[in-house]
Amino acid sequence: MSDFNRLRSLTEQLLTAARAAGADQVDAVAVDAASVSVDVRAGKLEHAERAEGVEIGLRVLLGGRQACVSASDHGARTIAEMAARAVAMARETPVDDTLGLAEPSELTSDTDSTALDLFDPSPEPTPAALQEAALRAEAAALQIAGISMIESASAGYSARRMWLSASNGFSAGYGRTGHSLSTVAITGTGTGMERDWAGETRVHGADMPAPEEIGRLAGQRTVERRGAGKPPTGSFPILYDERIAAGLIGHLVGAVNGSAIARGASWLRNDLGEAVLPAGFDLIELPHLPRMPGSRLFDGEGLATRRRALVQDGVLQGWTLDLSTGRKLGMASTASAMRGVGSPPAPGVSNLELSQGNRSREDLIRDMGRGLLVTSMLGASINGTTGDYSRGAAGFWIENGQISHAVNECTIAGNLRDMLLRMTAANDARDWRGMKVPSLLVEGMTVAGA
Structure with a gap:
């Protein structure tokens, strides 16, 4: 994933372009995100997906009017076009005198999110590791007497960095990670079929419960629903x-x-x-x-x-x-x-x-x-x-x-x-x-x- 310097640079480019296009006030967001998810069924990989990219967003304010635009391309030409389009859109919107950025005196100076520990520094889990966790949860659910099948067992990971800059002088960002694991189990057949699930999410992988714990809970909840x-x-x-x-x-x-x-x-x-x-x-x-x-x-x-x-x-x-x-x-x-x-x-x-x-x-x-x-x-x-x-x-x-x-x-x-x-x-x-x-x-x- 890109570092914060690149994200900050993108937001500053957006601010510069919007002011040049005629905006009174501007704020801009740049987000660098990646996610991977794995689904298994019947002991085999059923689906795996990965998505990543950088998105940029621009909000312009012009005489009590507002417009927002976004893009996944962040070249200089795109940024210039976004700014021009946003200002043109804002000129056509109704006036709302409550719109506007914060006064500089209202902005926080405490922007170091390190103490919140929102970004897991451990290496991103590999698809193989996610698959193994999902398989372990599925196997644990199947060990519960009365479970007829597992509808899905899924594991995922996401990482996101964000930077926000505004023409009032604010400029800060933070990163956030997420780990997830869930299992959906089924008991019975036909019209007597019942399902239930269990799942957990955490910022840090070390805080996640064992896959077996999640699988067993999904199985136990499901069999309790029989009849x-x-x-x-x-x-x-x-x-x-x-x-x-x-x-x-x-x-x-x-x-x-x-x-x-x-x-x-x-x-x-x-x-x-x-x-x-x-x-x-x-x-x-x-x-x-x-x-x-x-x-x-x-x-x-x-x-x-x-x-x-x-x-x-x-x-x-x-x-x-x-x-x-x-x-x-x-x-x-x-x-x-x-x-x-x-x-x-x-x-x-x-x-x-x-x-x-x-x-x-x-x-x-x-x-x-x-x-x-x-x-x-x-x-x-x-x-x-x-x-x-x-x-x-x-x-x-x-x-x-x-x-x-x-x-x-x-x-x-x-x-x-x-x-x-x-x-x-x-x-x-x-x-x-x-x-x-x-x-x-x-x-x-x-x-x-x-």
Whole structure:
């Protein structure tokens, strides 16, 4: 992969070309990325893929107008054409007075991401090593009694370096790596077929669990789903397993995103300073955790990131804002801008952690008596403005405080505002998760089954 000097040079060339073309303000991104993935099935290599290249992106601002362009070619002629095209596009867009770069005084001076340890210095794993890891996971899953086949076992690696420069004087970058391994297993045949999976991702390969651990877990989860049927219809407590509980909290995170708030398209748009979770719950953003894929010292507009409470003691503390949405709402940016090569900044979050409870998942199962433990979800009908919620689900039926049998083909429904205020948390949140959330029990939801 190219070093940072080349990426920085490309962004500087883009800035120079855009200013020469007439732009008032400019920022530019250069990304050098490589990825390799391997899939195996039935003990043999099924698919291998590698992708690599350098992409460049340019954003120009001209009198309150904005345009973004990107390219995978980065020759001098292409850069000049990108700048001219971007300025011409910007002249045709509507004026938005909230657009603009950060003031130089707002920019962070701490841009050395070394302490976050986001780039694995070990040699890139070879395709043969990735294949071996996938084969080991597949073999471990097949050793679980009741597994009829492995749908897929996949291993992958990625490495990415990014540099961001802007006409306000900001210039910095960082690198990030990723290792992944997953297995999908199947039990049964025909209409009685059920599947489940397990997978892990890490920044550093040394932090990955053994392939056998992932394969065994996929196999165990799958055989537990044998004989699944529809649950009864009615109002029951729902326990969101730790595997999917982060998705429930993700709806809250989306509802406090400044883009949704500025459009008036959020069911929490009037709830700043109000209770949105039960008392005692905190939802904290932690962007400086070492070796975590979401960590970053600065956001996509050059502002310093920091620890931030979205919710404290159940009360909503603020929105997730970039510069533009903050200006629309008369607030300061929360240093939450995310930036793609071909898109303008938009608000987003990094690592999140929800308060855990003091009881185990098994305690919550025992106390819920009769209801549904959800371990996977599919499809969604969610109204972002009202919070009305309906999703397909599968998992296990709970009877007399114990897991009775697997269930599938059911729908669970409620309203997110009411659901989140009726939550009880277990103590089983796992490390190495971008959104660290335990199993969550929600009282009084509607289950549509048999």
